Every structure is written in C-alpha cells, then in structure tokens.
Amino acid sequence: MQFDPVKPSLLAALVRHYDELVEHVRRRFGDHGFAREVIHDLCVQLLEKHEKDGVRSPLALLRKVAHDNAITRYRSERRRQAWVVAVPELPEVDSGAPTQERHYGAVQTLEHLTEAIASLPPRCQMVFVMHKLHELPQSEVAERLGISLKTVEKHLRLGMAACRAKLGYEVAL
Template structure:
C-alpha cells in the first residue's frame, strides 16, 4: 500500500476521535490513518530542511512513532498538524545539526594521524574520562543529560517525557555540565 494521503483532507472533527483511539484505545487502524494521511507531506517538509530523502523518511518515522508512544498524552494535542509539523521541523533541525557535527568530527579525525599511538591513547583516555564522569552523575541528572545531549531531545520533549518542568530539565543539564567539567578537570 503506497504511503499517500487517503483523502484530500482529514476532517477536523475526526482528529480528536483519532487521537483518543490512538491514545486511550491503542487503535492501530486510527494510527495508520494518521500515519498515511500525514506521511508524504511530512517527508517533503523534512526533506526541504535536511536535503536527504532517506534521512527525511527516518525523521518522519521517528516523529510518528513518538506520537504512538505518547499513549494517553496524545489526546492532549490541540492541533495535530501543527504538532506533527513542529516535531518534524525540530527533529530535522536536530538531525541537520548532528550531521554537521559529524562532518566536523570527520574532518578533525582526518587531520589526526591514525598511525600515531600517542594521539589515539589520549583520545581514548579522554572519551573514557567523559564516560566515567557521566556515570558518576546523580541518576535523574544523568537521565536528563543523556536525553538532551545524546538523544538530541529538546528541553520540552525531555520535560514531557520525564513529567518534569522545562526549568527542571535546564537545571539538571546545567548541573550535569558543571559536574562533568569539575570531574574532567580533576584528572
């Protein structure tokens, strides 16, 4: 079955019913209806940001999966189109940032001589120190830090996922950065 809009327009009055069916009843047919209705438009939108079709498809699949994983919270969405397009925009921008960061890292590693054992040892030690410092963070602080920094969730997404305020997420990230700086500079 092609991933295309099944109708020209999803009736506005049907959206709360679909969200309720997805969130409360875990109705896969309702989810598929939303998925197939929005998929192509969301992929086109993501593609306009990331300029890579396979990445755009991955971004949209992740966003739509997150909608399913919201369960009961899906019913709180006031404007489904706005929610999905905003989520795709944020995820696409995060992906673009991640790709740019990866390109930058790749360029840095090209400069480093892979045959130089001293540089490799220093790099491995530095990474090990960072990983060890992350492990020493308080559990909640560590969870928030990993969601925001490694999973690339926004503060709002992390707050929503953990059921805490955005200010609390911010406080945990600042605390984590402070402790990491402290722990890494001790060595």
C-alpha cells in the first residue's frame, strides 16, 4: 500500500501518532499492554477496510475509534473474567486419551502377551496367531494347517492358558 503525501491517510496518521494513541488509551484504561493491543487491532482494522476519503481530522477519528475499540475489548474481557470467576473449577472432562500409567500398563501387558505367545510350541503358536490375531475362523485355521478342529481347539486352550499364566490370572484347563 502506498501513501499519498498530499492526501492525509488514516494509516499514515496512525503510524505518525502511534505513541500518542497508545498513551491516550492507556490513560483511560490504565494498562500499557492493553493500549498497545487496541492500537494494533486498529491498525489491522485500517489495513483490512477501504479508507474513506475526506477525513478532515484523522487524529481525532483515530482517537474516537481507538476509544470505542478499547471499550468493546474491555467489556469483552470483563465478561470473560466474570465467567471464569463464576466457574472457579472447571469440570473434569475425560479426554479419552490414556493416562501415562494406563499406557505404561498396556505396553507391559503387550510385552507379557508377546512373550507368552513366543514361548508356545510352533504349531500351537501358529494356530493361536491365525485365530486370535488374524481373526481367521477355527475351521479355516484347521483347513489351512491340515489339522482337525479338535486340535485347533486344544492349541487355542493351551495358548490362552499360557497368556493367562503370564498375566497372573488363574489358569483353569
């Protein structure tokens, strides 16, 4: 954006009188950081909107708009603060994400199950993995491995017993 030096621009006036405008808002609202935020918002507002021609007193207009923006911002902050004070303790909301303890426990359980499955005899291990992990029906496992359905059931019982034992559950065969 280029400034026309002959025609006074609101944005040029804001740049030229920046410190004065900040001080104007600070005197009325008491906070230097708040005043700077209001003037920065005003600058963005001027950059986003098409400037009107024929402004006779740009500084006066900028003071008025800055003051109005400060009042709006101040009221908004007060409403937010009132809500925060009215609700001193936010309700606990479960994020659904596991806590660190649950995550650590799940990792340990997985390690124990992996060890239990690895300790199974090869054929038993194949049956267990095909049925429990790959979710193949028992009849398909029996067909693929060329064993009876009873043998598949026996290997699954042994695999489950090994997993329960590794996790410390009672084993009933």
